[in-house]
Amino acid sequence: MNNTKFKILDCTLRDGGYYTNWDFDPNLVETYFTSLNSLPIEFLEIGYRSNPMKAYLGEFFYCPEYLLKKCKGLTEKKLVIILNEKDVRAEHVPNLLQPCVGYIDMVRIAIDPKNFTRALILADAVKRLGFQVGFNVMYMSNWENEKEFLAQIKEVDGVADYFYMVDSFGGVYPEDVKKTYDIIRNQSQVKIGFHGHNNLELGLINTLTAIDCGADIVDATITGMGRGAGNLKTELLLTALNSKENLAVDFNALSEITGLFSDMQKEYEWGTNLPYMVSGANSLPQKQVMEWVSKRFYSFNSIIRALHNQRTGQRDNESFSIFEPNKKYAEVIIVGGGPTVHSHIDGIEQYLRNKNNEEICVIHASSRNAKPFNSFDVDQYFCLIGNEGLRIEKVFQDFEQFRSICLLPPFPRKMGTYIPDKIKSNTFQLDSFSINDLPQESPTVLAIELAKKLGAETVAFVGYDGYSDTSIGQKEQELFLENDLIFKNYCDKGLNLYSLTPSKYPNLPVESIYSKL
Helix, strand or coil, X not given: CCCCCCEEEECHHHHCHHHHCCCCXXXXXXXXXXXXXXXXXCEEEEEECCCCCCCCCCHHHHCCHHHHHHHHHHCCCEEEEEEEHHHCCHHHHHHHHHHHCCCCCEEEEEECHHHHHHHHHHHHHHXXXXXXXXXXXXXXXXXXXXXXXXXXXXXXXXCCCEEEEEECCCCCCHHHHHHHHHHHHCCCCCEEEEEEECCCCCHHHHHHHHHHHCCCEEEEEHHHCCCCCCECEHHHHHHHHHHHHCCCCCHHHHHHHHXXXXXXXXXXXXXXXXXXXXXXXXXXXXXXXXHHHHHCCCCHHHHHHHHHHHHHCCCCCCCCCECCCCCCCXXXXXXXXXXXXXXXXXXXXXXXXXXXXXXXEEEECCHHHCHHHCCCCCEEEEECXXXXXXXXXXXXXXXXXXXXXXXXXCCCCCCCCCCCHHHHHHEEECCCCCCCCCCCCCHHHHHHHHHHHCCCCEEEEECCCCCCCCCCCHHXXXXXXXXXXXXXXXXXXXXXXXXXXXXXXXXXXXXXXXHHC
């Protein structure tokens, strides 16, 4: 390795915030700084400075002055914050950055190449306050299509201290790093940096390639914690440099902090997987993949079909006839995936027996609990979202006794939906939803909209338990809040919703099924 003068920037607290909503346990933060104080890392990027957003975003997204002061007191490393150019203008700079003076050494700016002219104006305002300025120019794999931006690179001299190649999609190869480095160096004398994502697990080789090219600064995060598939692991980079270049590394300090973040990784599950690999290989945005993987229970096949549709410009993989019911029901029972269905299956069966089959039907929002309903003499419908096609196959196997109707959300759909061939003749889609600002891919929304289509005056739920207070994880928490908001919206519209089995949802009233037997 010819380049021995490069610097390392660790951006764990900033990039890792995409998983924690930019909140971190104070003890973890203190250990982070203590450990990194002993490691050969010059810059620590601790978060964003941002104008107020209409959502909860935590401490390290706004980095208030008390937090800057606290971080400064924990380390002698150079501290960095980042601005998201799409949300910040030059006139916002005094209010956002004046409190950072004395605490922060460098301000980086996340830049879409299409907004490069605007970024130059923003950077000038930042520079006037005395900060070093880093340009994090995103979407590196698509730069060659941005002719106007490429012609402007020379304008960074005297404005930016560091000009980063950012592999936003995690899909570049070492030869791309070399080519892009030369593009910048041929137009400017600015110091060059590299920020890689790890979709294709090329973060290390791409970073080492950038260093060999002459990069002045490279990024990494502890355990690779970062948006989507994550980043090059700080511990991996330091270990490689220790072996290759005899870089002095305190492995005890490194082990202490990686251990804590490894424990967090079990909960948040960052790192690459098949959908992230596909998105990286095809230069597709990670944001939506991250939502599909971390917030919903989609199968990888569904996600990859959706990514394929995006890459090829398809609206959806399949379209079906619009569902027009040939009968109506006064009451619908929507079956969720919660374990209380099995606990109360005898009561549910008796409840259905007591009803006139012409007046009631069952909608399976999840087919997880469908098996005990096989023998029930009642009309049944299945919502096909996410993994449901695969689950239905496992429940019904040869489909010889399957007489139910399957429903999809309106076309086009974000997700490519798997539909077993043997039930395609029984599959339809709704023409529209009555509330458009609710998640179109939610099985709960689809089930309620289907109930309305079937004319239901009353919609009862079983198996919508909420989640145990002791076992709920981030993914479950997201779905819990989403479902509760869905219930509130439909109740506010006058629909009569209630649960017949125990439920923790605040906006879903409970009426014991046994009081009705």
